[in-house]
Amino acid sequence: MTDKDMLFDYLLRLGDNSLILGQRLAEWCGHAPMLEEDLALTNIGLDLLGQARMFLSYAGEVEGKGRDEDRLAYFRDTKDWRNLLLLEQPNGDFAKTMARQFFFDSFQYLQFEALSNSSDDRLAGIAAKSCKEITYHRRHSSDWMIRLGDGTDESNERMQRAIDELWGYLPEMFEMDAVDDAMVADGIGADVAGLRTKWDAYVNGVLAEATLTRPEDSWSVRGSREGKHSEHLGYILAEMQFLPRAYPDAKW
Amino acid sequence: MDVIEQELEELETAFQAKVDAEQRIEPKDWMPAKYRQTLIRQMSQHAHSEVVGMLPEGNWLTRAPSLKRKAILMAKIQDEGGHGLYLYSATETLGTSRDEMFEQLHSGKAKYSSIFNYPTLSWADIGAIGWVVDGAAIVNQIALCRCSYGPYARAMIRICKEESFHQRQGYEIMMTMAQGTKEQREMAQDALNRWWWPTLMMFGPNDANSANSAQSMKWKIKRQSNDDLRQKFIDATVPQAEFLKLTIPDDKLAWNDERGHYDFGEIDWDEFKSVVKGNGLCNRERLQARIEAHDGGKWVRDAALAYAAKQKTRNAKAA
Numbered sequence: 001m002t003d004k005d006m007l008f009d010y011l012l013r014l015g016d017n018s019l020i021l022g023q024r025l026a027e028w029c030g031h032a033p034m035l036e037e038d039l040a041l042t043n044i045g046l047d048l049l050g051q052a053r054m055f056l057s058y059a060g061e062v063e064g065k066g067r068d069e070d071r072l073a074y075f076r077d078t079k080d081w082r083n084l085l086l087l088e089q090p091n092g093d094f095a096k097t098m099a100r101q102f103f104f105d106s107f108q109y110l111q112f113e114a115l116s117n118s119s120d121d122r123l124a125g126i127a128a129k130s131c132k133e134i135t136y137h138r139r140h141s142s143d144w145m146i147r148l149g150d151g152t153d154e155s156n157e158r159m160q161r162a163i164d165e166l167w168g169y170l171p172e173m174f175e176m177d178a179v180d181d182a183m184v185a186d187g188i189g190a191d192v193a194g195l196r197t198k199w200d201a202y203v204n205g206v207l208a209e210a211t212l213t214r215p216e217d218s219w220s221v222r223g224s225r226e227g228k229h230s231e232h233l234g235y236i237l238a239e240m241q242f243l244p245r246a247y248p249d250a251k252w
Numbered sequence: 253m254d255v256i257e258q259e260l261e262e263l264e265t266a267f268q269a270k271v272d273a274e275q276r277i278e279p280k281d282w283m284p285a286k287y288r289q290t291l292i293r294q295m296s297q298h299a300h301s302e303v304v305g306m307l308p309e310g311n312w313l314t315r316a317p318s319l320k321r322k323a324i325l326m327a328k329i330q331d332e333g334g335h336g337l338y339l340y341s342a343t344e345t346l347g348t349s350r351d352e353m354f355e356q357l358h359s360g361k362a363k364y365s366s367i368f369n370y371p372t373l374s375w376a377d378i379g380a381i382g383w384v385v386d387g388a389a390i391v392n393q394i395a396l397c398r399c400s401y402g403p404y405a406r407a408m409i410r411i412c413k414e415e416s417f418h419q420r421q422g423y424e425i426m427m428t429m430a431q432g433t434k435e436q437r438e439m440a441q442d443a444l445n446r447w448w449w450p451t452l453m454m455f456g457p458n459d460a461n462s463a464n465s466a467q468s469m470k471w472k473i474k475r476q477s478n479d480d481l482r483q484k485f486i487d488a489t490v491p492q493a494e495f496l497k498l499t500i501p502d503d504k505l506a507w508n509d510e511r512g513h514y515d516f517g518e519i520d521w522d523e524f525k526s527v528v529k530g531n532g533l534c535n536r537e538r539l540q541a542r543i544e545a546h547d548g549g550k551w552v553r554d555a556a557l558a559y560a561a562k563q564k565t566r567n568a569k570a571a
C-alpha cells in the first residue's frame with residue numbers, strides 16, 4: 001500500500017463508521033419511545049451523516065479516481081466497507097441502541113479529540129468540528145445508560161443484556177493494523193490502542209453509576225478493517241444502495 | 253334568566269367582542285367551552301398529523317438516493333417531529349395532556365390528516381409530498397397564523413417558516429426527476445397522479461357541506477373557507493407543475509379568465525370518506541406504528557421516571 005492508499009483506507013474507516021451508525025439511527029425514525037427521543041436520535045444521526053460526507057468526500061479526493069461521497073457510499077460492496085462491526089449490529093430495543101451508541105460515542109470522543117491534533121489539516125478540521133457534536137452525543141447516551149441501568153428492574157435487565165450482547169464487538173475499536181501504525185507514525189492518525197485506558201475509566205464510571213456490571217472479556221469478534229463483516233451489513237447496503245444501483249444512469 | 257346564565261352571556265359577548273377586535277385569546281382568558289373543545293380537537297389533530305406524517309417520509313430515509321438527499325430528508329422529518337412537539341405543548345395550554353391526546357389517537361377517537369394513509373411507493377413520492385402536501389399545509393397554516401388563539405397562532409408562525417423550506421426541497425426533488433431519465437420522469441408523474449387528489453382533500457369538505465366552519469370562522473379559529481384555501485393552492489401549484497412539464501391528473505383543469513382562477517374537476521368525496529373510515533392502504537400500519545412506538549417505549553419512559561424519583565430521594569437525603 002502506498003501512503004495515499006493508506007490515507008484513503010483510513011478515511012474510509014472514519015467515514016464508514018459514521019455512515020453506518022447514522023443509517024442505523026435513521027431506522028428509528030417515527031418509532032422512538034418518545035417524541036423527544038425521536039428528535040434526539042435524528043439529530044445524532046444527522047451529525048453522523050454530516051461527518052460521513054466530509055470523510056468520504058475527502059477520501060474520494062485522496063484516491064483521485066473521481067469517486068465522490070455518493071459513489072463511495074452507494075457503489076461499494078461489503079468487502080470494501082471499513083466500519084466497525086459494532087456499528088452494523090441491529091438496533092434491537094432502545095437499550096441495545098443506546099448501549100451501542102454509548103460504547104461508540106465514548107470511543108469516538110477520544111479518537112476525534114486525538115485526531116483534532118492531526119498533522120493533516122483537513123482531517124484535523126473535520127475532527128475538531130465533530131468533537132463538539134460528539135460531546136453532546138456522549139452525554140446523551142451516558143445519561144440513558146444511567147437512567148436505564150438505575151431505572152426499573154426491567155430497564156436494568158434489558159440494559160445489562162444489551163451490554164453483554166455487544167461486549168465482544170468492542171475490542172475491535174482499539175485494534176491497530178499496518179494502516180493505523182503508518183498513520184500514527186506520520187502524525188496523521190490516532191493511536192487507538194493508547195485510548196483504551198481512558199476509555200475504560202470513563203465507561204467504568206458510567207457503568208458503576210448505572211449499577212450495571214462490566215462483563216468479562218470472554219469473547220471478541222474482529223475483521224472489519226479487512227472487509228470481513230457480519231451478515232447484517234449486506235442488508236444495510238441492499239436497502240441503502242437500492243436506488244442508485246437500480247438506476248445507475250440517474251442523478252437524484 | 254338566572255344570574256349564572258346572565259353572567260355566562262356577558263362573558264360570551266365580551267369574548268366575541270375581543271375576537272372581533274382581533275385581540276388574541278390567551279390560555280388564562282375565559283373562553284366558551286365549545287371554543288376550547290374545537291381547538292383541542294383541531295390542534296391535537298394537527299399535532300398527530302405532524303407525527304404520523306413522519307412515517308411515510310421515514311419510509312424512504314434509509315433508501316434516499318444520495319447522502320445529501322438523505323440529510324435533507326432527515327432534517328425535514330426532524331422538523332415535523334418538532335412541529336408535533338410545539339403543537340402538543342400549545343394544545344396542553346387548553347387543559348389536556350400529551351398522554352390523553354395519544355390515548356385518543358391510539359383508540360381512533362382523534363384523527364390525523366388522512367393524506368398520511370397513502371403509501372410512499374417511490375422516491376418521487378418524497379418530492380411530491382414536500383411539494384404538494386407541504387405546499388397545501390402551508391396554505392392552511394398561513395391562514396392559521398392569524399388564528400384567534402394565541403398559542404396556536406404563534407406555533408403556526410414558527411412552523412410556517414420551516415414548511416416553506418420543505419416545499420422548496422420537495423419541488424427540487426421533483427425538478428431533478430422531471431428533468432432526469434425516462435424512468436425518473438415516469439416516477440415523478442406517477443407520484444403526482446397519486447398525490448394530487450388526496451392533497452386537494454386536505455382542505456376539507458366543500459363549504460356547503462362543512463358543518464363546523466361557520467362557527468370557527470366567527471370565532472376566527474378559521475380565517476378563510478375550505479374552498480377558498482383549496483383554490484389558492486391550486487392557483488399557485490398549476491404553474492409549478494407546468495414548469496416541471498408534469499400533468500396534473502384532472503382533465504377539467506383550465507384557467508377561467510372571468511373568475512381569475514383555475515377551474516377544476518369534482519373531488520371524489522366517497523374516496524375521501526372511505527379512506528378516513530379505514531380503507532386506505534396504510535391506515536392500519538400508521539396507527540399500529542404509533543401504538544407500538546408508544547406502548548413499546550413504556551418501559552423506557554417508566555425507567556426515566558423511576559430514575560428521576562430515585563435522584564430526588566437521594567438529593568433530599570443529601571441535603
Ligand SMILES: [Fe+2]
Nearest residue numbers: 302305332389
Ligand atoms: Fe406537515
Ligand SMILES: [Fe+2]
Nearest residue numbers: 302331332335
Ligand atoms: Fe410540519
Ligand SMILES: [Fe+2]
Nearest residue numbers: 332386415418
Ligand atoms: Fe413540513
